[in-house]
Amino acid sequence: MPEVLIQTKPPATSSTGKAMISSARIARRVRRLGRQISVAYADIQTPLVMLVILKGATVFAADLLRSLSVPAELEFVRAASYGAGTASSGRVRLAHMVEGTFANRHVLLVEDIVDSGRTAEAVAKRVMQTKPASLRLAALLDRPARRVVNVKIDFRGFVIPDRFVIGYGLDYAGLYRELPDIHSLG
Ligand code: IMP
């Protein structure tokens, strides 16, 4: 059997070749977000439910979870745009979400990046149908330049310029999620 080699060499990053956001900066910011979230939910009677939007937010969520000082459960939802070229159609398909789990629960959506805002909006709408006690959004990155729908980000890591980014869970064509820093693709 031949050995299959998969090229996952980092692509050319920013023009300076440096990371846009270093892993050390990310770690500091995520710890602070964890403290803020823990304060915000200090008095709730049931464990917080972190609803992680697959796949990009998994790395952020894993670090955020470990920076909380309040009990939290983990749930996941897969969100994908319908078919090809549907970014403009605004239709988001949701899958794998455990239905009926959120009634009277405090739900924190966890997203890697809010771009158009459609993904966060679609998930939030679905969760609201199940009558949660509260619903808030934590997003590591906010790229306001491409916003189409108005979403409130309650806990936000960094605001970034209008560049596509990879690393720390964010992918390009499924790759580069393993990079510890966040890089811009040109
Ligand atoms: P929105 O629905 O337009 O807000 O898009 C959000 C989703 O698109 C995120 O959950 C990401 O998975 C993906 N996405 C948007 N921008 C980027 C990026 O710069 N790098 C990697 N993924 C991105």
Ligand code: MG
């Ligand atoms: Mg995503």
